[in-house]
Amino acid sequence: MNAMGRIILFILCFLYAGIASASHIVGGELQLISYNPRANQFKVILRMYCDNSAGGGNGATSTELRSRDVNIYQKSNNAFVASVTVQMPKDRNGDYLPPITVNYTNVACSDGQLQTVLLRYEGLITLGPGDNAPGGYYMAVEDCC
DSSP states (O other): OOHHHHHHHHHHHHHHHTTOOOOEEEEEEEEEEEEEGGGTEEEEEEEEEEEOSTTTOSHHHHSOOSEEEEEEEETTTOOEEEEEEEEOOBOTTSOBOOOEEOOOOSTTTOSSSOOEEEEEEEEEEEOOTTOOOTTOEEEEOOOOO
16 A cells, blocks of 8 residues: 555544544442342342443443343352343333433532443342352453443
8 A cells, every 4th residue: 555545544544533432331330139048049230330421432321231241250269150141120111221320429520521320230140059169259240342
């Protein structure tokens, strides 16, 4: 490719970069709650905080996944134990609940430029009686691009 072709390619790539957007995850938390102790059933709750401001991408409200996989590992040896798919909750009509806008209490964060939304996911998992590692467990969610 000659020099002029490289310059045109560079300009086209630069122009397309201006229209690209992405959802940026700014935080999150996982929670495990005993749901039905007799059946060793637990509720897994995932809360993801995503940047929804103009410069941070608008993906949090337009391209969020309706479900995500949460993996459970043993702390002692990082061995995989189980996976559970968590879903966004639905209302009575079967429609997915919208993301929740986070209201900041810190004045420095509430200047209108920073906009964060909360995406919530829930799922149930049954752990067997053998799933009782002495060192405990940890959960992880992998998210990419």
